[in-house]
Amino acid sequence: MNEVKRPKRPLIYYYGVIVLILLLFNLLALPKLSQWQVVEVDYGTFMSMTEDGQVGRVEIQEQENLILFTDQEETTVYKTAMVDDPDLTARLHDAGIPFYGQEIQQESPMLSFLLTWILPLLIFIAIGQFMSKKMMDRAGGANAMSFGFGKSNAKIYVKSSEGIKFSDVAGEDEAKESLQEIVNYLHDPSQYREIGASMPKGILLVGPPGTGKTMLAKAVAGEANVPFFSISGSEFVEMFVGMGASKVRDLFKQAKEKAPCIVFIDEIDAIGKKRDGQVGGNDEREQTLNQLLTEMDGFEGNNGVIILAATNRPESLDPALTRPGRFDRRVPVELPDLQGREAILKVHAKKIKVADQVDFHQIARMASGASGAELANIVNEAALRAVRNGRKYATQADLEESIEVVIAGYQKKNAILTDREKWTVSYHEIGHALVAALQNHSAPVQKITIIPRTSGALGYTMQVEEGNHYLLTQEELENKIATYTGGRAAEEVVFGTSSTGASNDIEQATKLARAMITRYGMSPDFDMVALESVTNQYLGGDSSLTCSMETQTEVDRQVVALVKREHAKATAILQENREKLDELAKYLYEQETITGEEFMEILNR
Numbered sequence: 001m002n003e004v005k006r007p008k009r010p011l012i013y014y015y016g017v018i019v020l021i022l023l024l025f026n027l028l029a030l031p032k033l034s035q036w037q038v039v040e041v042d043y044g045t046f047m048s049m050t051e052d053g054q055v056g057r058v059e060i061q062e063q064e065n066l067i068l069f070t071d072q073e074e075t076t077v078y079k080t081a082m083v084d085d086p087d088l089t090a091r092l093h094d095a096g097i098p099f100y101g102q103e104i105q106q107e108s109p110m111l112s113f114l115l116t117w118i119l120p121l122l123i124f125i126a127i128g129q130f131m132s133k134k135m136m137d138r139a140g141g142a143n144a145m146s147f148g149f150g151k152s153n154a155k156i157y158v159k160s161s162e163g164i165k166f167s168d169v170a171g172e173d174e175a176k177e178s179l180q181e182i183v184n185y186l187h188d189p190s191q192y193r194e195i196g197a198s199m200p201k202g203i204l205l206v207g208p209p210g211t212g213k214t215m216l217a218k219a220v221a222g223e224a225n226v227p228f229f230s231i232s233g234s235e236f237v238e239m240f241v242g243m244g245a246s247k248v249r250d251l252f253k254q255a256k257e258k259a260p261c262i263v264f265i266d267e268i269d270a271i272g273k274k275r276d277g278q279v280g281g282n283d284e285r286e287q288t289l290n291q292l293l294t295e296m297d298g299f300e301g302n303n304g305v306i307i308l309a310a311t312n313r314p315e316s317l318d319p320a321l322t323r324p325g326r327f328d329r330r331v332p333v334e335l336p337d338l339q340g341r342e343a344i345l346k347v348h349a350k351k352i353k354v355a356d357q358v359d360f361h362q363i364a365r366m367a368s369g370a371s372g373a374e375l376a377n378i379v380n381e382a383a384l385r386a387v388r389n390g391r392k393y394a395t396q397a398d399l400e401e402s403i404e405v406v407i408a409g410y411q412k413k414n415a416i417l418t419d420r421e422k423w424t425v426s427y428h429e430i431g432h433a434l435v436a437a438l439q440n441h442s443a444p445v446q447k448i449t450i451i452p453r454t455s456g457a458l459g460y461t462m463q464v465e466e467g468n469h470y471l472l473t474q475e476e477l478e479n480k481i482a483t484y485t486g487g488r489a490a491e492e493v494v495f496g497t498s499s500t501g502a503s504n505d506i507e508q509a510t511k512l513a514r515a516m517i518t519r520y521g522m523s524p525d526f527d528m529v530a531l532e533s534v535t536n537q538y539l540g541g542d543s544s545l546t547c548s549m550e551t552q553t554e555v556d557r558q559v560v561a562l563v564k565r566e567h568a569k570a571t572a573i574l575q576e577n578r579e580k581l582d583e584l585a586k587y588l589y590e591q592e593t594i595t596g597e598e599f600m601e602i603l604n605r
């Protein structure tokens with residue numbers, strides 16, 4: 001879409017005036033000045049020139065103690081210091097030379113007025129304008145000294161033929177369905193008015209970062225062919241109390257003028273956070289929020305202004321903001337599922353050249369858990385890799401490698417592992433894969449590699465989900481924990497010792513075990529009691545315990561027991577399959593990267 005900034009006072013106008021003035025100055029004054037070349041001469045020369053009748057005019061500047069005179073043609077100005085010469089005036093008079101007590105090179109009064117009054121004024125105005133523009137650009141209008149006080153800096157995206165459409169947003173069908181209604185309404189409000197239905201004033205798009213919330217909002221505007229105002233919540237928060245509120249007012253004023261239109265407020269949690277009534281709370285933010293609430297109440301439904309807002313922390317929003325009549329509809333924009341990922345990959349792959357035989361389904365399976373933004377990044381990385389390798393199009397291998405780049409970073413070319421370390425990593429990774437493969441419920445392995453990555457991983461096992469999993473049974477979760485412990489278990493089985501390589505596994509296993517006990521009710525002792533609440537659902541899922549100290553101790557004990565149990569299970573599996581473990585580890589040690597098929601083939605031999 002074409003981005004058009006809010007119309008401003010045309011700064012170019014001032015620059016134009018300045019240029020004009022300079023031109024005038026050059027045209028009128030400069031030639032005049034340069035015409036008078038001042039040549040310094042001695043008094044004797046002046047006297048003899050007077051006698052010879054070579055002098056045109058004379059100016060006597062007594063204060064400066066100077067005599068200026070011109071030649072007959074008045075092309076050159078001569079200057080000489082005054083000497084005590086009482087007969088001078090009489091001599092000049094006799095010679096018929098006009099003489100004055102003032103300057104010869106009188107500027108025209110108009111020009112001097114322009115130069116002394118108008119020009120400095122204009123320069124000041126221009127500098128002022130320039131500085132204020134700079135400040136507004138830098139501080140997004142948040143500077144107290146800018147002239148743009150309290151103006152909203154929403155950008156207007158005017159409809160255009162290249163506007164983002166729903167078809168550009170892959171997957172997210174449920175979200176698109178809810179938003180389609182808004183598009184229909186903006187197209188033809190009458191059918192809604194007829195029946196007496198009113199559109200929701202505000203729609204909250206919630207979901208993890210990079211799932212396409214901004215894109216969806218733009219797509220609504222693109223589909224409905226209406227102007228699109230976009231502003232980030234943080235842009236409202238100002239240094240001075242009241243500024244944010246005035247920005248909100250300004251934004252709504254602009255929006256009402258342009259109705260029907262879409263106003264999109266990104267990261268609304270920046271202003272919409274719960275007002276907690278603390279002493280010394282954030283006055284500015286609260287005032288801004290109050291203003292937003294008032295504005296939303298103020299305009300009656302069906303006036304054509306639809307507010308979309310995005311956040312990844314819906315739980316932190318003020319309840320007043322999410323009540324019916326304000327943001328009364330909530331559209332979840334979740335991480336894409338397998339199908340969604342495939343569709344997103346295809347949408348982005350259209351922008352680059354890809355080989356014909358690329359299996360996007362396979363890539364989508366490998367990129368489980370990736371957001372739309374990550375998938376876009378994966379496709380772009382693949383294109384970059386293709387260029388690096390001197391190819392004209394990206395291949396399946398490029399895409400697969402770029403998933404690993406996005407997940408684990410680039411290959412570390414010069415990381416030199418000792419032989420012992422390389423063996424340890426091989427056994428560690430095969431340990432994970434073998435435990436996963438031998439418990440039927442675990443997902444099969446896609447790829448195992450022991451090439452160090454810039455993320456610090458010395459190797460990793462890429463598991464692949466066959467399809468979408470929405471529910472996991474207790475057994476499946478336990479198997480997952482066993483798989484996490486499989487790496488360490490293999491090291492112990494083979495080398496009889498442990499290394500630092502398992503820290504991430506330990507973290508993951510503990511997190512899962514804790515969730516099973518505190519949130520999923522999978523501990524016989526606590527039954528269906530929630531001991532933990534998740535606070536940041538879309539941002540990594542932080543959780544806080546909501547139980548007594550005694551219970552916490554018991555939870556810890558049970559977490560340890562659960563992980564220990566699974567660790568023992570993994571160890572037992574590996575001990576039983578020691579031969580396979582050795583065979584696979586040797587193969588991985590030699591090959592450095594093996595695929596899921598190779599792995600299964602050796603396992604089933």
Ligand code: ADP
Pocket residue numbers: 168169170171172208209210211212213214215216310344347371372373374376
């Ligand atoms: P959010 O606002 O949810 O953080 P954005 O809408 O800014 O995410 O998305 C970031 C980028 O990710 C987009 O520019 C787009 O390239 C890509 N993207 C995300 N979701 C999708 C999707 N469903 N379809 C296509 N591209 C997507």
